[in-house]
Amino acid sequence: MADQLYTSETPSEVKNAKGLHLITMNTPNGQAVQILLEELKDAYGTEWTTTLIDIMTNEQKKEWFLRLDPNGRIPVLVDNTQNPPFPVMETSAEMLYLLKTADKNDTFGFKDELERNQCLQWTFFWHGSGAPYQGQVNHFSRAAPEKIPYAINRFRNETLRVYGVLEIQLSGKYTGAPREYLAGNGKGKYSIADMKTWPWVKGWERSGFTEEDMKPFPHVKQWIERVGKRGAVQRGIGDAYVQNK
Numbered sequence: 001m002a003d004q005l006y007t008s009e010t011p012s013e014v015k016n017a018k019g020l021h022l023i024t025m026n027t028p029n030g031q032a033v034q035i036l037l038e039e040l041k042d043a044y045g046t047e048w049t050t051t052l053i054d055i056m057t058n059e060q061k062k063e064w065f066l067r068l069d070p071n072g073r074i075p076v077l078v079d080n081t082q083n084p085p086f087p088v089m090e091t092s093a094e095m096l097y098l099l100k101t102a103d104k105n106d107t108f109g110f111k112d113e114l115e116r117n118q119c120l121q122w123t124f125f126w127h128g129s130g131a132p133y134q135g136q137v138n139h140f141s142r143a144a145p146e147k148i149p150y151a152i153n154r155f156r157n158e159t160l161r162v163y164g165v166l167e168i169q170l171s172g173k174y175t176g177a178p179r180e181y182l183a184g185n186g187k188g189k190y191s192i193a194d195m196k197t198w199p200w201v202k203g204w205e206r207s208g209f210t211e212e213d214m215k216p217f218p219h220v221k222q223w224i225e226r227v228g229k230r231g232a233v234q235r236g237i238g239d240a241y242v243q244n245k
């Protein structure tokens, strides 16, 4: 089975990795899993190795990569403690896998079933709504060869709308009590829901939004700052994940 997982093109650092191995690039999706691994390191001493690839060269579309993730997108997590090694695609599935296997005390998840479900709701919300919308803003306003105002406006407006959803949750608009984090009782608890969402939302300026656009979201802006102060978050988006450093 491991024979089918790897080809002669698979980088040796991927093929010979022991334990957890992350194939990533320092983009918002990559950063979500990078941050969780850095948090797990602080909480439990979790160890892993990393292969950085450059998606601009389409390395992620090569067969060696597709064997690990048929979707051809970073990040991919491979658990080499399983026999055969177990590849996990999709950021949120990777984060849930890490919670199950490496977060024994539910430090970044929840023991209570309802709080755990709340964490899934906000993780899935960003996975299914925020990330694809903001990704399309970046694509249509920066990468697309042709500037299509309808597409740019459509995805800008949808992204601002989902920022508004985060604002409702964090401001406590309908509960009367502001929260510090997206999921959990009371003020909430820092969890994978925040880690999944934050790398995208913190990049609002890079996505072309202005201070004026962000004015309706003061609680979101405070949350961006709050999460960004964590050492593991800073390491998870930092130089260790920049290729050719």
Ligand SMILES: N[C@@H](CCC(=O)N[C@@H](CS)C(=O)NCC(=O)O)C(=O)O
Pocket (backbone or CB within 6 Å): 027, 028, 029, 030, 055, 060, 072, 073, 074, 075, 089, 090, 091, 092, 127
């Ligand atoms: N739904 C996927 C999205 C992953 C994704 O879009 N990754 C981007 C980088 S942020 C990528 O690999 N793009 C390269 C490509 O589309 O070929 C996830 O959450 O893991």
